[in-house]
């Protein structure tokens with residue numbers, strides 16, 4: 001349909017509909033902020049377990065690196081997809097992965113592959129390792145923004161997703177994330193922002209929960225306390 | 228008609244379909260669980276969230292405000308989407324929307340499409356159009372996939388395969404697999420994951436619905452638990468999103484209120500597993516995400532509703548909570564309603580979109596208990612709207628049966644005359660009232676009134692009129708008081 005005709009019709013209908021507005025009291029903005037009264041790392045870890053993930057809180061980047069190494073062994077990972085991120089660098093994750101015989105793909109190795117092989121590599125990976133942009137303590141949610149080096153498939157395609165969160169990345173409430181997002185300019189909003197709260201789930205058979213139907217069935221979050 | 232037809236076809240025979248659903252023990256067993264599972268989780272979630280009521284009112288206010296200037300917000304949305312490199316199409320009806328999508332797919336020479344669950348695409352019968360033109364469309368939401376393979380219609384807004392048991396699903400998917408799959412949830416989900424992965428890898432186009440579209444940023448928001456919507460918007464080269472025009476919200480900061488209530492209403496979760504905020508196609512240097520983004524904005528009868536008294540139905544965010552809360556839905560199931568949307572909100576939407584005359588049973592498929600409104604994250608006054616539709620039925624000539632008109636006419640007459648009312652009630656108590664004083668219920672009304680008593684009993688009049696009882700009781704009371712004063 002012609003755009004202008006469409007919008008004209010909507011304008012007329014909207015005006016007529018104003019006679020049937022539901023009368024509402026003024027509700028102040030910001031209602032619904034919950035946050036958390038517990039210590040941030042602990043609160044986040046608790047919520048993550050509550051939604052079916054596995055979280056551990058560690059005291060140092062070295063301990064975090066060990067935790068990742070243990071997970072890679074546990075899942076007998078042959079290949080991993082990896083973000084490029086300062087948090088992962090601080091863990092010296094690239095070195096860890098070089099030491100193991102896990103085949104690692106990140107933005108720079110993937111970008112060099114022809115698109116067919118790139119697809120293959122992405123689809124075949126056993127584990128995805130990322131950091132986050134924010135983590136929300138109240139709900140156990142990780143917010144991840146896409147950009148080169150922070151591919152969306154890394155937290156999505158492999159059966160196992162391991163995320164490393166530093167304490168400073170944790171905010172109490174979802175509303176805090178929106179406050180930060182509100183500061184971005186129009187062009188800076190990422191093409192994809194995913195709020196992840198738990199391993200992939202479905203209740204489609206008899207309302208019973210089954211995990212890992214499309215996204216990762218295993219969801220590990222390593223929380224690193226500030227030094 | 229056999230049961231199969233109600234499951235597969237849209238129809239308008241509510242009474243017959245619900246009769247059949249009521250006498251289907253397997254379906255009843257599944258529906259019985261709904262109130263204690265999803266319904267209860269929703270109630271618990273509201274209880275655990277102290278300011279839930281304020282947030283829900285806030286979300287409601289945002290919807291109300293947005294609709295009041297909907298054209299403006301849609302124009303802003305278009306501008307933002309375009310600025311981020313996307314394309315916007317305006318579709319007056321389902322045919323036009325499907326046409327746009329078909330053209331686009333054909334012009335790119337694409338043959339394979341993956342879809343993530345979208346009630347709007349269901350509404351415009353998109354799959355039929357695409358399949359007619361030899362385009363392979365695969366539903367990727369697990370529940371949608373199951374019913375697509377089976378050829379069924381969705382029976383619940385968020386759980387489309389709710390009407391099927393584990394054994395049913397095993398049978399359906401075994402046939403698809405060409406081998407016997409065990410009747411076990413994990414194994415069935417694993418089969419779907421395997422099969423659908425290869426579809427995702429091959430598909431050139433991904434089609435999604437839209438939970439919210441943010442005018443200010445040109446973003447669309449998709450909320451899900453499985454990850455198939457994320458896959459649909461990450462792997463294929465082209466992303467096409469279809470939205471009903473009421474899905475727009477003005478600002479990014481409005482979204483947070485909806486996210487606080489949507490999952491709590493739908494499943495009792497604080498947040499669904501995945502909420503994606505998608506703004507345009509992939510950006511320079513990104514390795515995944517679509518290269519093209521297209522947004523189709525659909526009217527399909529919405530502007531008619533927007534200008535009328537039932538405009539509030541456009542607040543609906545399709546969470547399914549009213550279905551889980553509804554005692555009628557929990558007995559007759561989703562297919563009985565015959566339209567795209569089932570349950571209390573379906574009983575409002577289907578008559579509005581598909582015509583009241585053809586769906587005159589739906590506004591009556593409610594006990595008006597109000598559980599739907601209590602559950603609803605945007606507090607839509609569904610009972611009021613159902614009553615309003617009933618009124619419309621009575622206002623439009625020829626919509627009522629002769630007996631019904633006669634009965635209501637008599638009722639109205641006697642309520643207007645105290646003499647007639649007094650006499651009528653006296654007669655009723657002396658005859659039927661005294662006769663049925665033991666059971667208090669009439670099992671079967673005579674003649675065509677029998678329709679009413681087919682599924683329920685009719686309360687018999689009391690053996691004594693209230694006014695007589697009151698007069699006597701009053702004397703009794705006064706007597707007591709006089710005695711007390713004397714002593």
Ligand code: SF4
Nearest residue numbers: 543544546547549603
């Ligand atoms: S009417 Fe309310 S409860 Fe029902 S589906 Fe819509 S938003 Fe959910």
